[in-house]
Amino acid sequence: MPSSQSVATVPRTLGVLMLDTRFPRPPGDIGNPASFDFPVRYAVVRGASPRRVVQDHDAALLRPFIEASRALVREGADAITTSCGFLILFQDALQDALGVPVWSSSLLLVAPLAAALPAGRSVGIVTVDAASLGPAHLRAAGASPETPIEGLAVGSAFQRCLLDDEPTLDFDAARRATVDAARTLMARRPDVAALVLECTNMPPYAAAVREATGLPVHDITTLLAGRFAARS
Numbered sequence: 186m187p188s189s190q191s192v193a194t195v196p197r198t199l200g201v202l203m204l205d206t207r208f209p210r211p212p213g214d215i216g217n218p219a220s221f222d223f224p225v226r227y228a229v230v231r232g233a234s235p236r237r238v239v240q241d242h243d244a245a246l247l248r249p250f251i252e253a254s255r256a257l258v259r260e261g262a263d264a265i266t267t268s269c270g271f272l273i274l275f276q277d278a279l280q281d282a283l284g285v286p287v288w289s290s291s292l293l294l295v296a297p298l299a300a301a302l303p304a305g306r307s308v309g310i311v312t313v314d315a316a317s318l319g320p321a322h323l324r325a326a327g328a329s330p331e332t333p334i335e336g337l338a339v340g341s342a343f344q345r346c347l348l349d350d351e352p353t354l355d356f357d358a359a360r361r362a363t364v365d366a367a368r369t370l371m372a373r374r375p376d377v378a379a380l381v382l383e384c385t386n387m388p389p390y391a392a393a394v395r396e397a398t399g400l401p402v403h404d405i406t407t408l409l410a411g412r413f414a415a416r417s
Contacts, residue, residue, distance in 0.1 A: 198224040199413050200262025202253055204233045204269050208346050209354045213389030215268050215405055220388070223414060226262055228253040235348050239271050240317045247275055251282045258285055264413050265289075266405065270383035271318065273325045288412055291381055291405040292326035298379050298403065299329065309370045309377035310334045311363065311394070313347050313384040333377060335370035337362050347386055356389070363390040364397045371398055379403065 203216060210216035218225050230246065230253050237243040250272070254265050264286040265279065273290035280287040292310070299308045308328075312318045315336025323330045337344040343362040346354045363382070371377055382391060382404040395402045 196224050197263040197413070197416065198226050198261050199409065200254065200257030200260075200265045201225055201227050202250055202257070202265065202267040202272070203227050203229045204235055204238060205229055205231050206235060206268075206350050207352055208350055208386075209352075210386070211354075211356060211389045213391070213406065215266070215385040215388070220406055221409070226257055226260060228257050235269070235350055238269050239314055239348060242271070242274060242317075242321075247278055250275055251279060254279055254283055254287075258283055264416070266409060266413075268385050270312070270385060270405070271322065273322050276325055286412070286416075288408055290326065291383055291385070291403065291408050292322060292328060294381050294403050294408050295323070295326055295328035295332055298381065299332070302378050305376060306378040307333055307374065307376045308379045308381060309367075309374060311366045311370065311380060311382050311384070311387065312336045313344060313386075318383065333370060333374040335366045335373070337366050347384070359386075360390040360393050363387050364393050367394045367398050367400075367402075371400075 201215060212219045214220060230249050233246050257265060265283060267289045270290040270292055273292045276289040279289060295308050310332060312334055315334050318334055320330035323332055341362045342355055343359040367380055379401045385405045388404040388406045391402045391404055
């Protein structure tokens, strides 16, 4: 006879493909396991520096990312995500290579959020580097190439920390820089009715952005809460 006692289930595990970085990762950052209510397993893709991914769009990194993804799946990952929104360019290739769901970037939220807004209202994107986030990234996410984008101030301490992989981070300065970018976007595009933080290092400051703008703010952690956690 089957036992009437509930059978314990193994918690689902999220695999996270990490860039090769050293900068600090506070709670909320995708690289901090305390950011999640479910188990996570990390794999660092050696040589995948922020500048190679964000600014160079280095296609030679695709193979190492696929290999790291497969290793995570062999180790028990039930889905895959990444630590950089610019890896949306690898979304289809990663998904084709794996037998589990892949959510490479918070940019995957842009199209469904935009479809839910009234006519004349837009989703805005806040990114680490606006000059490097272009139509190819938006198309890879299924979003309109006309989606408004605002980046961190060029040369700001937060941007330098992330792109140059500096070992220290002023969290207050990072919060201010993220809020400033969101406010600049709203001033330039008053039609923006929801925000998506592209950068996976920005979720620690999402609450501050929400308070400063009064808008709904989405990021990689909200995407994963809605898609991965719902499957767990």
